[in-house]
């Protein structure tokens with residue numbers, strides 16, 4: 001049976017990304033419907049997409065959690081029972097909630113399993129016990145909690161415990177912030193966060209900004225946080241029996257969803273088979289995590305409380321090493337790959353095909369054709385094209401292209 005590992009919980013920002021996350025190794029995915037979640041900007045699921053997504057995940061043994069973690073006003077709450085009935089009908093595996101009014105409504109109108117959202121900032125045993133009495137079966141702990149503290153909460157309550165293992169962090173207590181409300185007119189606690197903390201600010205620390213330009217610049221991004229990377233702490237998560245490891249990023253790319261699910265999925269699979277992480281692939285896994293767009297990585301508060309070294313003192317910039325060129329729709333043996341194009345590429349380009357398991361394989365675009373066989377000089381995003389066949393390539397494999405070396 002192998003050694004026990006936590007669930008790997010990946011983001012599903014769209015139906016396509018749900019499929020990517022599941023196929024690349026997620027044990028469970030979380031997603032938002034058209035309302036009640038905290039990511040207005042993500043490509044939230046319609047009812048039909050939700051039905052297809054649940055069926056896709058369940059048929060592959062993966063679970064689906066739906067976020068209902070906005071803080072709602074009474075007028076919003078009135079519309080919730082109808083959505084709960086739909087979720088019950090689809091047999092989603094849990095809902096992720098932070099508002100007590102939402103929890104109360106769920107208990108009155110459904111038997112849905114309740115996970116407490118990180119947005120509720122549960123940081124201690126007494127708080128966890130109270131949420132347990134309210135009906136929570138799982139607590140997604142605040143990012144401010146260390147793995148050691150999380151272990152104590154689990155031991156004292158018997159609750160399922162979920163912690164973030166990778167992705168963006170928020171400098172406020174897990175989203176309890178109104179900077180976006182005041183600077184952009186967008187409500188962070190109802191899904192409108194504009195990442196205002198990442199902006200450049202000038203502030204006069206008793207005249208510090210009038211000092212050297214280096215000092216002034218250093219203070220300018222003082223609220224922006226580095227990204228979380230917990231791969232080196234997987235042994236600690238396992239020892240603490242943390243039930244679920246969550247990857248942040250419903251708004252992020254297909255490349256992100258696929259790569260992070262694959263890397264952590266591969267690492268956890270290695271542990272199940274060997275009972276340790278002494279794999280020569282550890283460096284390769286870390287290298288892959290650096291290929292997706294990210295700020296500098298940090299372990300946040302997982303080992304010790306986050307401090308000054310978790311501040312990302314830089315202007316946001318695009319550091320993508322790769323972009324997704326397309327997704328394989330069909331692999332016609334010895335003939336061609338049919339590809340749903342996501343970004344332009346050309347004949348002669350060297351692409352990389354990401355298998356669901358194992359290392360990527362390079363593929364030279366020796367021909368690029370339309371479905372009817374007409375030669376192209378460039379692929380157009382949104383179109384479907386034929387490129388050379390690659391042994392081992394499968395439907396839904398991501399194909400990427402290096403944008404800088």
Ligand code: SF4
Pocket residue numbers: 169170171172175176177178179180188193194195196197198
């Ligand atoms: S603006 Fe920054 S600190 Fe505030 S909720 Fe958004 S990510 Fe968090």
